[in-house]
Amino acid sequence: MFKGLVRTTVPLVAFGVGLAAFPALWRKSSWNQRKLLHTNDDVVRQIELLDEFQHLAKDANVELTYSSHTFPEQHHLSHVGVALLQGKDLHEIDPIIFVDHVQHQLTGFYHLGNKLVSQDGGIHNGIVATIFDEGMVYCGFPLLPSGRGVTAKLSVDFASQAPPNTTVVLKTRVVEHKGRKVVVEGVLETLAHDTAPVKIASARAVFVEPRWFKYFRWLQV
Secondary structure, eight states: HHHHHHHHHHHHHHHHHHHHHHHHHHHHHTOOOOOOOOOOOHHHHHTTTTTHHHHHOOOOOOEEEEEESOGGGGGEEEEEIIIIOOOOTSSSSOEEEEEEETTTTTEEEEETTTTBOOOOOOOOOOHHHHHHHHHHHHHHHHGGGTSOOOOEEEEEOOOOOOSSSSEEEEEEEEEEEEEEEEEEEEEEEEEEEOOOEEEEEEEEEEEEOOOOGGTTTTTTO
8 A cells, every 4th residue: 555655646746846847947938039040131131022021011910920939949949940950051041920810821931942952952842841830830829729739630732842042932821710620721832033933832731739738828838
């Protein structure tokens, strides 16, 4: 009986101590802006001169933000887009994100360098899938009860490959929302200057909030 009591009590006490100490340390630097190691300022200026950028920036229902500002600082070192694959000849800018909180739509601008290619010389399909996954959550997560969730399913239909050193535009919208489930659809295209945009891929994602998330809403994770 004593052994059984110890086996039950010790884990519960350890969990309680860890839970009490963890949040303060975890939130200590939450939501601080992080300066990226490399930014292609020429690309950023080109994007800011676009008519579409100007139109979105003037829309009162649309919020302008950057990928690195959309999640706590403690996640930065492991984030694919703004850490692991960010830098010269990789993700060369902090993705520029416009979120329409009324229409539940998102427009994102990304610049992909020549080190993100596959063996055939085009931008790797894994990069495209990651852009969809990381970008579409900004569109869908705010509609979940706690504002957080997990990717339950991501389907990507590839149409063509983007060439290296190209700016691409992600456009997503919420097509279904009920309770702990949100469905988002999106398309990724090359940025059109003097030519028509080229469709790279389209995607559909299902995001859900696990039931147990409601017990940890107070944690800023």
